[in-house]
Structures are given as C-alpha cells and as structure tokens.
Amino acid sequence: MPAKKLTRFERARLIGARALQLSMGAKPLVKVSDSIDPIDIATMELKQNKIPLDINRG
Structure with a gap:
C-alpha cells in the first residue's frame, strides 16, 4: 500500500515538532x-x- x-x-505538525527539536x-x-x-x-x-518523525493515522 503506497x-x-x-x-x-500533518505537514505543519511535522515541521513544527522538528523545528522545536532543532532549536x-x-x-x-x-x-x-551557519545561520538558518x-x-x-x-x-x-x-x-x-530525512525527517526522523512518523505519522500515526490510527
């Protein structure tokens, strides 16, 4: 199943969660x-x- x-x-949630981890x-x-x-x-x-997060649609 593709x-x-x-x-x-979901996109906004993933980006926000990963941005928090990075910060x-x-x-x-x-x-x-250097400054991004x-x-x-x-x-x-x-x-x-390459984002190390998954989506659970259950």
Whole structure:
C-alpha cells in the first residue's frame, strides 16, 4: 500500500515538532549554512525525506 500524501495539517505538525527539536539542540540531518532558521531546516529535511518523525493515522 503506497504512502498517502501528507495533509497540510500533518505537514505543519511535522515541521513544527522538528523545528522545536532543532532549536533545542538536535543535529540537522541535512547540510545547512551557519545561520538558518530551524523551521527552514525542518522544511528542508521534510522535502528530502530525512525527517526522523512518523505519522500515526490510527
């Protein structure tokens, strides 16, 4: 069964949760410049499918 497309709410939740982790000191999983916003990093991780979070639609 192929993965479903993320809704805008799931996308916002994933980016927000990952941005919080990054702002608390988590290491980025993508290559970034020195001064970049955690939300931008989280968005880059999501676009590259490297975000370490899952969606439970149960």
